[in-house]
Amino acid sequence: MFTLAALEAALEAVHRVFPGTPQYDWPLLSGRVGTETWVKHENHTPIGAFKVRGGLIHVERVARAGLAPNGLISATRGNHGQSLAFAGRRFGVPVTIVVPHGNSEEKNAAIRALGAKLVEHGADFDAARLEAVRLAGEQGLRFAPSFHADLVLGVATWALELFRGAPKLDVLYVPIGLGSGICGAILCRDLLGLSTEIVGVQSEKAPAYARSFAEGRPVQLDSADTLADGLAVRIPDPEALRIIQGGASRIVTVSEDAIAAAIRAYWHDTHNLAEGAGAAPLAALLGEREQQRGRRVGVVLCGGNIDLALFRRWVLED
Missing domain, CATH: 3.40.50.1100 (Rossmann fold)
Structure with missing residues (x-):
């Protein structure tokens, strides 16, 4: 691989x-x-x-290739979202993160502090992931999976x-x-x-x-x-x-x-x-x-x- x-x-x-x-x-x-x-x-x-290590590699590649002109979107319970937000800010890529309702308020705050837009949806990570996929299609965003x-x-x-x-x-x-x-x-x-x-x-x-x-x-x-x-x-x-x-x-x-x-x-x-x-x-x-x-x-x-x-x-x- x-x-x-x-x-x-x-x-x-x-x-x-x-x-x-x-x-x-x-x-x-x-x-x-x-x-x-x-x-x-x-x-x-x-x-x-x-997680920041993977976010840096993924977002830099996407940014250099111009693959996310409208931005990235993903789902998380916290650390994956922070990694994409951190890398997005570094490489100039807007990031939207979907989290389930009841997610850690401290992790939500950290994601926002890194410049990402935060959306709350669903009861767990997998429900949030499906919503992120839907929003990607609706808003013309590039979906960033949690495993890639x-x-x-x-x-x-x-x-x-x-x-x-x-x-x-x-x-x-x-x-x-x-x-x-x-x-x-x-x-x-x-x-x-x-x-x-x-x-x-x-x-x-x-x-x-x-x-x-x-x-x-x-x-x-x-x-x-x-x-x-x-x-x-x-x-x-x-x-x-x-x-x-x-x-x-x-x-x-x-x-x-x-x-x-x-x-x-x-x-x-x-x-x-x-x-x-x-x-x-x-x-x-x-x-x-x-x-x-x-x-x-x-x-x-x-x-x-x-x-x-x-x-x-x-x-x-x-």
């Missing part, structure tokens, strides 16, 4: 905007887990999440930084929303010729990919009612599922309580704030610490954009 040269070029494009993010083996956190644990800090990007080759190539740069910046990893835990993060990690690992096992992580309340992976076909759910909004997807992308089936060893699911405990662990052991999706890989690792003992493990803290109310509920009131 990609070449190492294309990935290197994407990394160079990302680094023109920000200098990448660090990866650390925190002593307290590794002590808690019981094995050497490397954290990739995607909560340290300009929007506080890894540009996005995968862009977000794969976090994995390239991690694989080159940390010692050789035996296993890497990656959360799955719509799938760009884990697909990027799989493709990067394969391009580098590494043997790192990649484990996908989902919420028990939004296990569309876990069920699809087990059944060998896309499985659509009726709901994705998790407080980890970055994982709240009920309809898997077929192309993402194909890549995951070919490159991930397995997908594990974690409870809301386990995600909350992982957020607290990050706060106590590293003084970093994780959103639900960002903490899910650590939650999975903590649940499997015995089987991973003695191995070198990576987890991606893919974002830190947690609402204050949820932070109080999951961290301060523990």
Whole structure:
């Protein structure tokens, strides 16, 4: 699907905007887990999440080719929308973002602050996505999907930084929303010729990919009612599922309580704030610490954009 040269070029494009993010083996956190644990800090990007990498690659290509004369439109629960708004402002492309009713007010405010027009529609991400497609046709906008080759190539740069910046990893835990993060990690690992096992992580309340992976076909759910909004997807992308089936060893699911405990662990052991999706890989690792003992493990803290109310509920009131 990609070449190492294309990935290197994407990394160079990302680094023109920000200098990448660090990866650390925190002593307290590794002590808690019981094995050497490397954290990739995607909560340290300009929007506080890894999605900005894909947005930069996609919007720059669209802008240079003049493919969105009237602007871009997409749907999000937060970080994808922020990534497009951030890149749209940088490359002069108007951006409209559709979010479901009841979406995070703090993420909505961040999207608006980056200059995007915000539209509220539907009860969940998938309903918002369908409305974005409809508005694209009605208003002559270019629809930007949440899973696209540009996005995968862009977000794969976090994995390239991690694989080159940390010692050789035996296993890497990656959360799955719509799938760009884990697909990027799989493709990067394969391009580098590494043997790192990649484990996908989902919420028990939004296990569309876990069920699809087990059944060998896309499985659509009726709901994705998790407080980890970055994982709240009920309809898997077929192309993402194909890549995951070919490159991930397995997908594990974690409870809301386990995600909350992982957020607290990050706060106590590293003084970093994780959103639900960002903490899910650590939650999975903590649940499997015995089987991973003695191995070198990576987890991606893919974002830190947690609402204050949820932070109080999951961290301060523990």
